[in-house]
Amino acid sequence: MSRGKVLIAQGGGPTAVINQSLVGAVLKSRDFPEVEAVYGAFHGVSGIINEDFINLTGETAENLENVAKTPCSALGSTRDKPDEKYCRDIFKVLQAHAIGTFFYIGGNDSSDTLRILAIEAAKADYPLRCIHIPKTIDNDLTVNDHTPGYPSAARFVASAFSGVNLDNRALKGVYVGVVMGRHAGFLTAASALARKYDDDGPHLIYLPERHFSMDTFIGDVKAANDKYGRCVIAVSEGIHDESGEPIVTKLAKEVEKDAHGNVQLSGTGALADLLCDAIRDSTGLKRVRGDTFGYLQRSFLGCVSDVDQREARAVGVAAAGYAHDGNTEGTVTIHRTASGDSYAAEYQLSKLEDVAGKTKVMADDMIDANGHDVTQAFVDYLKPLLGANMPEAFRLEAERVEKILG
Amino acid sequence: MSRGKVLIAQGGGPTAVINQSLVGAVLKSRDFPEVEAVYGAFHGVSGIINEDFINLTGETAENLENVAKTPCSALGSTRDKPDEKYCRDIFKVLQAHAIGTFFYIGGNDSSDTLRILAIEAAKADYPLRCIHIPKTIDNDLTVNDHTPGYPSAARFVASAFSGVNLDNRALKGVYVGVVMGRHAGFLTAASALARKYDDDGPHLIYLPERHFSMDTFIGDVKAANDKYGRCVIAVSEGIHDESGEPIVTKLAKEVEKDAHGNVQLSGTGALADLLCDAIRDSTGLKRVRGDTFGYLQRSFLGCVSDVDQREARAVGVAAAGYAHDGNTEGTVTIHRTASGDSYAAEYQLSKLEDVAGKTKVMADDMIDANGHDVTQAFVDYLKPLLGANMPEAFRLEAERVEKILG
Secondary structure, X not given: OOOOXXXXXXXXXXXXXXXXXXXXXXXXXXXXXXXXXEEEEOOHHHHHHOOOEEEHHHOOHHHHHXXXXXXXXXXXXXXXXXXXXHHHHHHHHHHHOOEEEEEEEEOHHHHHHHHHHHHHHHHOOOOOEEEEEEOOOOOOOOOOOOOOOHHHHHHHHHHHHHHHHHHHHHOOOEEEEEEOOOOOOHHHHHXXXXXOOOOOOOOEEEOOOOOOOHHHHHHHHHHHHHHHOOXXXXXXXXXXXXXXXXXXHHOOOOOOEOOOOOEOOOOOOHHHHHHHHHHHHHHOOOXXXXXXXXXXXXXXXXXXXXXXXXXXXXXXXXXXXXXXXXXXXXXXXXXXXXXXXXXXXXXXXEOHHHOOOOOOOOOHHHEOOOOOOEOHHHHHHHHHHOOOOOOOXXXXXXXXXXXXXX | OOOOEEEEEEOOOOOOOHHHHHHHHHHHHHHOOOOOEEXXXXXXXXXXXXXXXXXXXXXXXHHHHHHHOOOOOOOOOOOOOOOHHHHHHHHHHHHHOOEEEEEEEEOHHHHHHHHHHHHHHHHOOOOOEEEEEEOOOOOOOOOOOOOOOHHHHHHHHHHHHHHHHHHHHHOXXXXXXXXXXXXXXXXXXXXXXXXXXOOOOOOEEEOOOOOOOHHHHHHHHHHHHHHHOOEEEEEEOOOEOOOOOEHHHHOOOOOOEOOOOOEOOOOOOHHHHHHHHHHHHHHOOOOEEEEEOOOHHHHOOOOOOHHHHXXXXXXXXXXXXXXXXXXXXXXXXXXXXXXXXXXXXXXXXXXXXXXXXXXXXOOHHHEOOOOOOEOHHHHHHHHHHOOOOOOOOOOOOOOEOOOOOO
């Protein structure tokens, strides 16, 4: 049986740089003489089941480079999470097409899919090299310092909050911006990188790593509004009360769940609207506005971190190398080797079981003791990842004119 | 009395380039020897009443250039719409500070404020040069071919829909994106510029220039979803039924109104959620998601059209020139002199009364007869305004692999 065919697929939510990983793995694989062909599966594992393959062996490098710069999974994605039966169906197809290496680009769920697949392959004595390539805007993969996709989404969130802070300063009021992140607050925390001047928002940041209390929240908003004459708030979509119940389900009449049993949090403005109503009702403040950043934060065309682009490319290239070296399973992980201005990272092959299905959340030293802010440690962690040419806000500096009429 | 002091203020909703106009007017005014000082009023006309002035005469050109590139009103803004009493209070302050020229950067409401102010000034025999500098992301000022601020916001909307189209193609379903625009659909229509490939979304575009019928909408969504296996929809926040009632008020329990008597449409996800619920209930489709672009589309840091930047600067510079020439009232208007790749525009001083308080909506030839799309005429109109280096999406081009198992 040929071990020379490579198959690659993309799973889970798209990112701004997921195609960099695709193109890195495709081009590097094509460099190895033992690679007979490189296939792409459409819509993740579901495309394997359906034999929905594209032959990327002859795709021009020029077009691949264009695709690499295009956000969102070029091969399409899926939310399917294979069980054993599903995996047996996958094997049949892999065997039929003589696939020897399978790269799956994805997050927690996708790496768990790959873990199951690797186990099933071993059980079936099928010599499959299963290499997971990390991506997730949630930044919640264990072992990794951070994950490809997160820096670009973080850049979007920081840029968005820089803008809404300016907007809110021009027309004062209370502003609530709801950011993606079910269990991990990394993306919401990125809003802190929007601050430049002392009184810049976000003035309050709520993360799913801490229990959310409506009473405390209202008190925080009042205090911030008293201090600044306005208030910009960043809230994770995943905030929940002490019992673990998401705050949004307290409002939503119907709770939609996905195939993984997760409550649907994105694609609705309900949480922002609930929080705005609560602020209006409890404080009497009039101009209270809420936005839900939604899908824009993971797919917006034209907001990308160059660091993220390079790293997403590198993990794809590294995966091809690990497969070439004969590794039968693993996940490419990112490890920071230098911080601050001299930021650098290296890549390793880690065990699938150390990442698959696990969720990393923000470390305690990244969250302020007040429960509504991040620490300087988090700012230092994220800053080098945002990339070059981060736009910056400036203010007029001139002196006030003395009043005449008083 | 000195005619040499210039006052400048910014009113209404911020834009990405409103500070270009501010800086253009300030720097050009400082070039004229008769200009004794250049003041800025904080928060529009309310800053005049409060004598809340900053002296921009000595503000460094370097910092002004940095501020010019910063989105959102650097002087702050206001929603105040002065009545006669308010205007008399403004005069007292202008007289006390010997202001001879007042530049007000704003949209319909701000130009109407300036119109009232000019009439009151004439009544009071106060020699005030009142020059309006246009800005609005809504693009709804009469006389003007388009308004500064609109091209950058349109670029944001087009970039956002390019991204969500890719996202929706990767994970199929129905997506509703709600865009700002109460009476004019120009900004929502900009979503059409996201299309590159034949099957790209938005597949449906709903504008406030046409009556919205829920039955027709549901039928359109079903048809588009049948055709493409997915559906991306752009909807203006201002869509309304035949009686003129906004669709969002059919949901909202409480309708918030601003000082101008306008129903609050932005800063809530209600419309997107209502439409998603209606689609789910009527079609049985499962993955239905809604985003409301909210304040991001007018303030996002790092998404700007260079054409818009230049033109916003130019109208500020032109206003200073018109005041220098002795004009006592008027509004700087933009007129297209060449289309397509050779796009060019020139500036004129028009009468305040021709713009003030009036609303321009999309011309019939810009709207498709099917009622849910724009025409090529609109695409041709907007394309040159979006500016250089508009990011572009690319797709994989390789052939499908033949099925083996079938």
